[in-house]
Every structure is written in structure tokens, then in C-alpha cells.
Amino acid sequence: MSELNWYYTALTLLAVSVVFYLLHAIRPKTLFREGGWGTMLLSCLCLIISLVIRSATAKYFALSNMYESLLVVCIGMQLAFVVLDRWFKLRTLGLPVTLMLMGSLIYNLTLPTEIHPLQPALQSYWRSIHVPIILLSYALFAIAFLSSLVFLIKDFLGNGKQDQNQGGGQLTPAMAGAHALQNADAQPHAQTNALNLELELIQDKANVYDEITYRCVAFGFPLLTLGIILGGMWANEAWGNYWSWDPKESMSLVTLLGYGVYLHLRVNGEHSARTLSWVSVIGFVLMLITYFGVNLMGIGLHSYGKIG
Amino acid sequence: MLACFRSVHLAIVLISMLALATLAGVLLPQEGIVEVAQIKRDFGANYRIFKAMGLFSVYSSYWFIALEVLFFFSLLFGSFQWLKPAFLAATRKTFCGPEHIQASPHRLSYVSDASIGTVTAQVSGLLKKHRYGLHKAPAALQKPGQVLFYASKGNWSRFGPVVAHFGILMMLVASVFGAFLGFKAQKLAVPGEVFGIQQAEMFRPNVDESVWLGSVPDWKVRVNDFRIEYYPEGQTPDNMTVVKQYFADLSVLDKSGKETKRETISVNHPLAVGDTVLYQASFNPTGKLFMEVNGKPMKLDTNTTFMNRPVSLTELDNGRALMVFPFFVQQDPNVTRNYVVVFLRDQKGFVGAKPGQMPPNLRLLEGQSGTLSGMTFKYVKPEIATGLQIKKGPEVPWMYLSYIIIILGTIMCIFSQRRLWVAITTGQDGQGGRVMMLYKTNKARLSFMKELQRLQTELLSDLQYNVTPVDKPKPATGQPAPDETRQTVTV
Numbered sequence: 001m002s003e004l005n006w007y008y009t010a011l012t013l014l015a016v017s018v019v020f021y022l023l024h025a026i027r028p029k030t031l032f033r034e035g036g037w038g039t040m041l042l043s044c045l046c047l048i049i050s051l052v053i054r055s056a057t058a059k060y061f062a063l064s065n066m067y068e069s070l071l072v073v074c075i076g077m078q079l080a081f082v083v084l085d086r087w088f089k090l091r092t093l094g095l096p097v098t099l100m101l102m103g104s105l106i107y108n109l110t111l112p113t114e115i116h117p118l119q120p121a122l123q124s125y126w127r128s129i130h131v132p133i134i135l136l137s138y139a140l141f142a143i144a145f146l147s148s149l150v151f152l153i154k155d156f157l158g159n160g161k162q163d164q165n166q167g168g169g170q171l172t173p174a175m176a177g178a179h180a181l182q183n184a185d186a187q188p189h190a191q192t193n194a195l196n197l198e199l200e201l202i203q204d205k206a207n208v209y210d211e212i213t214y215r216c217v218a219f220g221f222p223l224l225t226l227g228i229i230l231g232g233m234w235a236n237e238a239w240g241n242y243w244s245w246d247p248k249e250s251m252s253l254v255t256l257l258g259y260g261v262y263l264h265l266r267v268n269g270e271h272s273a274r275t276l277s278w279v280s281v282i283g284f285v286l287m288l289i290t291y292f293g294v295n296l297m298g299i300g301l302h303s304y305g306k307i308g
Numbered sequence: 309m310l311a312c313f314r315s316v317h318l319a320i321v322l323i324s325m326l327a328l329a330t331l332a333g334v335l336l337p338q339e340g341i342v343e344v345a346q347i348k349r350d351f352g353a354n355y356r357i358f359k360a361m362g363l364f365s366v367y368s369s370y371w372f373i374a375l376e377v378l379f380f381f382s383l384l385f386g387s388f389q390w391l392k393p394a395f396l397a398a399t400r401k402t403f404c405g406p407e408h409i410q411a412s413p414h415r416l417s418y419v420s421d422a423s424i425g426t427v428t429a430q431v432s433g434l435l436k437k438h439r440y441g442l443h444k445a446p447a448a449l450q451k452p453g454q455v456l457f458y459a460s461k462g463n464w465s466r467f468g469p470v471v472a473h474f475g476i477l478m479m480l481v482a483s484v485f486g487a488f489l490g491f492k493a494q495k496l497a498v499p500g501e502v503f504g505i506q507q508a509e510m511f512r513p514n515v516d517e518s519v520w521l522g523s524v525p526d527w528k529v530r531v532n533d534f535r536i537e538y539y540p541e542g543q544t545p546d547n548m549t550v551v552k553q554y555f556a557d558l559s560v561l562d563k564s565g566k567e568t569k570r571e572t573i574s575v576n577h578p579l580a581v582g583d584t585v586l587y588q589a590s591f592n593p594t595g596k597l598f599m600e601v602n603g604k605p606m607k608l609d610t611n612t613t614f615m616n617r618p619v620s621l622t623e624l625d626n627g628r629a630l631m632v633f634p635f636f637v638q639q640d641p642n643v644t645r646n647y648v649v650v651f652l653r654d655q656k657g658f659v660g661a662k663p664g665q666m667p668p669n670l671r672l673l674e675g676q677s678g679t680l681s682g683m684t685f686k687y688v689k690p691e692i693a694t695g696l697q698i699k700k701g702p703e704v705p706w707m708y709l710s711y712i713i714i715i716l717g718t719i720m721c722i723f724s725q726r727r728l729w730v731a732i733t734t735g736q737d738g739q740g741g742r743v744m745m746l747y748k749t750n751k752a753r754l755s756f757m758k759e760l761q762r763l764q765t766e767l768l769s770d771l772q773y774n775v776t777p778v779d780k781p782k783p784a785t786g787q788p789a790p791d792e793t794r795q796t797v798t799v
Contacts, residue, residue, distance in 0.1 A: 088754065117539045120553045120575035211754050218751070222718035229711045238576045240492065240587045240699035242707065245367045250334045257327035261320055263721075267469070268316045286327075294334075 003053040004113075010046035011105050013039045014098060021094030028091050036094050037085050044078035047071060058115045061128045066295060067111040069135055074104050076132075076139030084143065084212060092154070093209065096146045126234035134227035134252070138287055140220035141259070144213045145284035148277035151209035155274055210273035213280050214266060221259050228252055251290035258283040313385040322379045329375060333366035340365070380480050387473035394470055397725065397750075398463040403445040403456040404729035409744040416745040416760070418767060424734050427741030428455045431730060431767075435459045438763055440728065453734040458727070465723035466750070472717025478710035486703030487514040489522040496592050496693040497531045502561065504528045505584070508698060522700065525584050527568070532557040534591065534694040536637070538645065550644065551637065556588050556694040583702045590695030593636045597648065598688035600677075601630065605688070608632060621653075629653040634690060647673045648687050650680060724752040726759070743767075 001009075020036030023029070051071055054062040062068045081097050084090065231249070232242040243249060262279045265271045312318060336358070337347050347364055348355050362369025409415050420427050432442055441463075445456035493508035505511065506524050513520035537552045553574050560569040560581050571579045578587040595610040597620060608620040608630070620632040631651040635643045650670040652659040658667035659681045670680040672687035679685075701707075729746040749756040 087758075117550050117552065120551065123553065124576040126576075208754065211752075215752065215755075218722050222715070222722060225718045226715050229715060233708070233711065236701075236704070237578065238587070239589060240578070240585060240697045240701075245333065245338070247334050250330050254327045254330045254334070257323050257330070260323050261327070264316060264320050264323065268320070286331075 003050045003057065006046045006050035006053065007105075007109075010043045010050065011102070013043035013046060014102055014105065017043060018095070018098040018102060021098050025092055025095045033085070033089065033091075033094070036098070037082060040078055040085075040094075040098065041082050044075060044082065047075050047078070051075065054115070060118055062115070063127065063131050063135075064116070064118060064122055065112070067108055067113050069131065070104060070108045070111070072132060072135045073139050073142070074101055074108070076136045077101060077142055080136075080139055080143055080216070084216075088208065088212065090208070090212070092150050093143075093147060093212070096150060097143060100142065100146060121238055124234060124238065126230065126237065130227055130230040130234055133223055133230065137220040137223035137227060138291060140216045140223065141255075141284055141287050144216035144220065144280050147209045147213040147216065148280040148284075151207075151213065151273060151277045152281075154209065155277075207273060210277065213277060217259055217262055217280060217283070221256070221263060224252070224256050224259070228256060248290065248294045251286070251294050255283065255286040255290050258286045310385055313381050314389040316386070319382045319386050322375065322382050326375055326379060329366060329372050332363060336363050336366070338364060338366065376480075380477065383473050383477055383480075387470050387477070390473075391470050394466040398466040401443045401458045402729070403449055403458055404731060404746055405451075405456065406454070406731040406733055406742075406744050409729060409731055409746040412746050414747050416743075416747070416764060418743045419735060419740060420743070421740045424453065424455065424732055424741040427743060428732050431732065431743055432457070434763065434766060435728065435730075438759065440726075455730075455732040457730050459730060460725065460727045462723045462725045465720050466725050468717050468720030468723070470717070471720055472714055475710050475713030475715075475717050478713060479707060482703040482706035482710055485706065486701055488520065489702045490514045490700045491520075491522055491524070492700075493698040494589070495529075495696045495698065497529075497696065498594055498691055498693045499531050499533050502528055502530045505698060508696075522702075525581070525700070526563055527581065528561045528565075529586065529696075530559040530561055530567075531694055532559055532570075534692055536591070536692070554588050554591055554694070556696070558586060583704065584698065584700045587697040587699070588694065589697035592693050592695060593634070593639065593646075594691045594693050595634070596691035597632060597634055598691065599632070599648075600684075600686040600688060602684055607691075610634060627654065628659065636690065645673055646690050647671060647676075650678075650685050650687075652681050652683065724749050724756065726756050 017036045017039040020032050020039060024032035024036060051062060051068070054068070063072060077097065078101065081093075085094060228249075231252075235244065236242045258279075262276060262283055265276060265279060337350070339347065351358055358364060362371060366372055422430070435442055438461075440459040440461050443458045445458070450456050491511065491513045493505055493511040495503060495508040497503055504526075505528075511524075513522060534554070534556045536554055539550045539552045555572050555574050557572045558570070558579055559567045560579075562568050569579075569581065573579045573586060573588045575588050578585045580586075595618060597608045597610075599606050599608055601624065606622070608622050610618040610620045612619055612621050614631070614633070617633060620630070620634065622630045622632075624630055629652070631653055633649040633651075635647050635649070637643055637646055648671075650672065651667055661667035668680060670678045670685060672678055672685065674687060674689050677684060677686040726749045727747070731744045733742050733744075734740070735742055747756070747760055
């Protein structure tokens with residue numbers, strides 16, 4: 001099978017995953033979630049095979065243009081999500097993630113897919129380290145964004161109403177614990193206790209999405225930092241400059257600072273989950289400008305990533 | 309004043325302002341990248357206002373540098389402020405009595421028929437299995453029939469923010485260090501040329517020369533050769549000839565002219581001589597062409613123009629003149645390989661020219677030969693100067709060390725510190741043991757609870773504990789968890 005055939009297979013599997021996650025969002029069932037998860041994993045494997053075939057054809061790690069980089073972002077999102085879903089057993093996040101992936105993979109087909117030989121500046125082992133790390137951070141920020149959106153929608157629809165009344169939209173551990181203990185009183189002989197109830201209570205509420213946003217940003221931030229630093233080291237080796245205030249570099253710094261604000265607000269502890277979710281949304285917009293916006297301009301040292 | 313710099317609020321404001329300022333530098337045209345005349349045209353009357361505000365040179369404007377300085381001090385004092393709480397949280401061992409644990413909503417409680425000693429051994433064994441570090445309270449702090457201990461893991465993660473901040477500070481200091489001692493230079497040099505660093509065009513210290521503290525190396529560089537390698541034809545989708553790599557063969561000569569080092573550099577593979585590094589940065593055709601005319605080598609110069617195009621016009625021995633139009637990669641549009649177009653002239657004009665027709669000519673790629681009007685020509689190659697970037701960066705090792713520290717710090721920040729305060733007491737009737745645990749984490753709450761859930765399952769299934777009904781919580785809903793540092797015994 002050719003690289004494109006694997007790509008289309010991945011797309012088809014992803015469409016099945018969308019259906020499963022849609023059913024799961026409407027009527028939660030383990031079967032639906034497991035179906036969505038499994039097809040997502042298979043779709044991810046197909047995309048990896050497609051990338052491997054493309055790399056074998058190009059005779060280098062195929063990560064030198066927009067088509068290939070978006071492919072890696074999608075693979076990163078899928079890998080991150082299958083881990084998250086396995087761990088947190090989420091109800092609502094699967095649908096937006098699969099929809100965003102579908103949109104991205106379909107859009108990717110509109111981009112030029114020709115394989116070009118590498119220009120001198122890109123012939124370095126740094127390319128295989130710096131670029132995937134940055135793209136993986138983008139994948140995590142995309143999931144963080146979707147998680148924030150789910151939180152904000154649930155918050156708006158009143159799913160987290162009880163939480164808002166007593167803590168600005170954030171379920172504090174004390175509240176969850178107290179609530180759990182009251183429930184435990186009602187069922188003194190059940191094989192459960194405060195911990196289980198506290199956990200269930202948090203998982204059912206919008207706050208789990210706030211927690212997931214935080215975990216994605218907490219993992220994405222060091223990756224972006226590492227990616228930017230490795231890029232600086234590469235630039236120093238290629239041109240003798242760590243930093244040139246090139247638009248891509250500057251925008252990635254803006255994105256990093258944006259998520260830095262998110263983490264500091266979080267540490268500060270004075271802000272509600274709603275505020276933090278909005279900051280995460282802003283961070284994602286900055287990331288989009290870095291990733292797509294600067295490439296649309298097609299200027300600067302990163303112009304090989306330009307679209308079209 | 310210092311308290312102000314220690315504030316997290318100020319840090320957040322400064323980070324936001326730096327982000328906005330950097331964004332302005334991306335969105336607005338910056339001098340040095342866009343031509344001033346173009347900016348003036350685009351902004352018209354507003355140009356002077358924007359210029360006065362430094363918005364066309366954001367990253368070197370005084371207000372941006374002032375922001376960076378403020379950010380530096382915020383980092384410095386903010387990091388010191390976090391150091392003590394981080395150190396205490398990571399190292400201090402506190403113990404909670406059953407009364408205190410009872411008052412917290414974050415507690416687990418179990419009873420067992422086994423003796424207090426057995427229960428203690430079982431619980432501590434389980435926590436050790438989950439990689440918790442255990443610290444038993446001194447005997448003086450424990451009442452009879454009571455065992456207290458403190459269990460924690462991921463303590464080192466508390467230092468993550470401080471380590472990352474320290475790395476950023478070190479990076480900023482290293483860049484200032486590099487500014488005062490380092491320099492950059494650029495040099496276009498043709499094969500055979502020998503030059504010293506100070507002779508390099510655009511030699512400039514990183515700061516104003518009056519305050520520069522660095523020195524210039526006394527060795528020289530000889531360019532032995534420069535060549536461009538192309539991808540074989542057919543390797544590109546549109547069959548264009550594409551440059552694969554640029555190579556410059558360089559020798560380093562000491563003061564006496566003796567060669568001390570020789571290397572071929574290319575893009576991404578520079579030559580390091582101590583803390584000075586030579587990079588293959590660009591190239592530029594000099595306009596000179598190496599050709600063979602009837603087998604005789606000649607070096608031609610583009611010495612005139614024809615219809616606004618530079619051309620080489622050379623008198624030959626046979627009374628004819630050789631007219632050569634050179635075309636260069638990356639200089640002329642749509643040219644993917646260097647070539648020349650050769651014409652022959654005599655006193656009547658172009659040799660063999662017919663009215664209304666293009667005069668006879670010869671198009672030769674680099675290395676190609678051909679015949680024109682009974683003469684053979686070979687285009688050997690154009691003379692191309694290699695564009696070298698030369699940089700002295702004594703800060704590089706420190707910079708790289710700061711990078712490692714930043715990465716280490718940010719990775720440490722991912723992990724969380726998980727703490728448990730355990731109190732094991734004998735049952736009310738003096739039989740069996742009662743286990744009470746208070747749990748707390750600084751982040752990743754869900755993951756921690758899932759771990760506690762697994763821990764609890766193991767306790768209940770493996771150790772055959774009975775689950776106790778939990779008492780009604782004392783604190784009102786929404787009340788924060790008690791601060792164990794105030795109400796507990798600290799060692």
C-alpha cells in the first residue's frame with residue numbers, strides 16, 4: 001500500500017472513531033468509548049506507517065514542510081489522547097479531539113505533498129530533534145485547548161453550577177471531600193469510601209477538564225521550552241546566532257510566554273478555572289499564529305515551512 | 309521595593325508585557341528586515357509617531373530592554389522568595405495526630421483486627437512498595453498506643469521552578485557576558501585569499517567598541533577552495549537542479565603563516581578555532597569566469613554591460629571578441645544552475661548574424677564544452693566567493709549549561725509532590741488497629757487520587773481490612789484543608 005492509501009485508511013478509521021465518541025457523548029457506554037479509543041489507536045498506527053513510507057521514499061525523516069509537520073502534529077495529538085483517555089476515561093473530550101483531527105487531516109490533503117530534497121540548512125540531525133519536540137508540544141496545547149473549551153461549555157451550560165457557587169467554578173479538594181463524606185454517611189456499609197466518592201465527583205464535573213488542560217500545558221510547556229532551546233542551539237551551529245528575532249522565533253517566544261502566564265496564574269491560585277481556561281484558549285490562538293500565521297507570511301529563517 | 313519585585317503578580321504582568329511587546333515586533337515591520345523607505349510608504353504620517361515609540365525596532369528599543377531588566381530582577385527576587393518555601397516543603401517532616409486527621413475532609417480511615425504492630429508493618433510496607441519515603445515520628449511525639457509517620461515522594465519536584473528560574477537568570481547573565489567579550493564578522497573571500505579576522509568586512513563587537521572588553525584572534529584564514537554540490541537531476545518533483553550543499557575548504561594559519569588546522573566546512577558543519585567559530589553562511593559570484601578557448605585557459609571579467617546586463621567582453625588573438633553573458637544560481641530569477649551564453653563579435657558585429665534572427669550563440673552549463681563559428685569553448689566554472697560568518701562566543705559553554713538547567717527545571721515542574729500523614733492507633737477496646745491517613749498534593753490531584761485508590765484497593769483486598777463508616781466532616785463545605793504546618797508537631 002502506498003503512503004496515501006495508509007493516510008486514507010487512517011482518515012476512515014478516524015471517522016469511525018468520531019461516530020463512537022459521538023455515541024459515547026450522547027449515551028456513555030464502555031463499548032462506545034473502547035470502540036472510539038481502539039479506532040483512534042489504529043488510525044494513529046496507519047498515520048505512522050504513512051510517515052515511515054514517506055520517509056523511506058524521501059530518504060530522510062520526512063519533516064521538512066507543512067504537510068509533513070501537520071501529519072506529525074496529528075500523530076502527536078492521537079498518541080497524547082489515547083494515553084489521556086485510557087487514564088482518565090473521559091466522556092466528552094473524545095468527540096472534539098476526533099473532529100479536530102479529522103479537520104486537520106482533511107485540510108492537510110489540500111497542502112502540497114511533493115517530496116523535495118533537503119536544502120543545506122535543513123541537513124542536520126538537529127532537524128529530527130528540534131522539530132518533532134516543538135510539534136509534540138503543539139499537539140498537547142491543542143488538546144489543552146479542546147479541554148478548556150469543553151470546560152467552558154460545561155461551565156456555561158451549568159454542568160459545574162454547584163462548583164461555581166462555592167469557588168468561582170473550581171471544585172476545591174475540600175469541597176469535593178466534604179461532599180464525598182456526606183455521601184459516605186448515607187451508605188456506611190458500601191465497599192467504597194470518601195476517596196472513591198471524591199474521585200467520582202471530580203471526574204463527573206467540568207473540573208476534570210480543567211485538570212486535563214493543566215496536565216497538557218504542564219507537559220507541553222517543557223517540550224516547547226526544550227524545542228526552542230534546541231532550535232537556538234541548532235541556529236548557533238548553522239549560522240552562529242542563537243536568536244535572530246525571526247518572526248517564527250519571536251512568535252514561539254510569545255506562545256511560550258503566554259503559557260508561562262497560564263502556569264504562573266495557576267501557581268498563584270487566585271484565579272478560577274474559568275479564567276485559566278480562557279488563558280489556555282489565548283495560548284492556543286498564539287500557537288496557531290506561530291504555526292500557521294508565520295508560515296502563511298513565508299518570511300524569515302523558517303520560510304521553508306511556508307504554506308502553498 | 310523588593311517586596312514588589314518578589315510579587316507573582318508583577319511577574320505575571322511582566323511576562324504578559326514581554327509577550328505583547330514581542331508580538332508587536334512580529335506584527336509591525338522591523339527596520340533591518342523591511343526597508344525603511346517601504347515602512348515610510350506604508351505608514352505615511354504615522355511613521356514618525358511609531359518610530360519615536362520604537363515600534364519599528366522593538367527588540368533594541370529602550371523600553372523593551374527596560375522590560376527585560378525588570379523581568380531579570382523579578383526572576384531574581386522571585387526565585388529567592390520561592391527558595392525557602394520550596395526547601396521547607398521538600399525537606400520538612402511533619403506529623404499529624406489522629407485528632408487533626410479527623411478534622412480534615414482529605415482522610416482515609418480503616419480498622420483492622422490485627423495488632424497495631426502488624427498494621428504498622430503492613431501499611432509502611434505498602435507505602436514503600438509505592439515508592440514513598442517514610443519517616444516515623446520520634447517516640448517523644450507519640451502517645452502510648454499510637455504510631456505516627458510521614459510519607460512523601462517527588463519532594464525534589466518542589467525545586468523545579470527555582471531551578472528553571474535560575475537557568476533563565478544564568479542565560480541572561482551569559483548573554484551579557486557574551487556581549488562584552490564576543491564579536492561577529494562577515495567576510496566574502498575567493499579561493500586563494502588569505503585574510504585576518506580584523507580585515508573581515510562588517511567586523512563588529514557585540515557592544516559599542518568603547519565598552520568592548522574582548523580581543524581579536526591573531527591567526528589568519530586561507531580559503532583553499534569553494535564549491536557547490538547539486539542534487540542529481542531527476543531527484544526533484546519538477547526536475548529543477550537544486551543545491552545540495554556548499555563547501556569551503558579552509559586553512560587556519562598562525563602568525564608565521566604556518567598552517568595549524570585545515571577543514572572543509574559546510575552549512576551546519578562549522579570550523580571551531582578555540583572560542584571563535586567560522587560558519588559557511590552564504591556565497592557570492594565575483595563576476596569572474598574561468599573558461600577555455602580552443603583549449604587555452606582564460607579568466608574573464610564582467611567588464612561592461614549590454615542592454616543593462618553585465619557581460620564579459622574580451623579581445624581574442626584572431627581579431628574577434630568574445631562576449632559572454634553569465635547567469636548565476638540564486639542571483640538571476642529562475643536560474644537553477646550556473647551557465648553562460650557565448651557570442652562572438654568582429655568588426656562587423658555578431659559573427660554569423662542574420663537580419664531579424666538571434667545571432668549564433670552557445671549556451672554552456674558549468675563544465676560543458678561546445679563549438680561556435682569554428683572555435684571550441686569550455687565553461688569551467690564561475691569564480692565564487694564564499695560568505696563566511698565568524699563569531700567569537702566565550703559565553704557558549706555557559707549558555708549551554710543554562711539551557712540544560714532550564715530544561716531540567718521545567719521537567720522537574722511536571723512532577724508533583726505527594727504527601728501522606730499516617731496515624732495508627734489501637735482500637736477503642738484496646739484490640740486491633742485503626743489507620744488514618746491525611747493526603748495532600750501540590751498538583752496532579754486526579755492522578756494522586758487514582759494512586760490512592762489503587763493503594764486502598766491493595767489495603768482492602770490483600771490485608772483484609774474492614775471499611776469503617778466515616779464520621780461527618782467537621783469543616784464546612786468549601787473550607788480549605790487545614791494547614792498541617794500550623795497544627796502539627798514539626799521535627
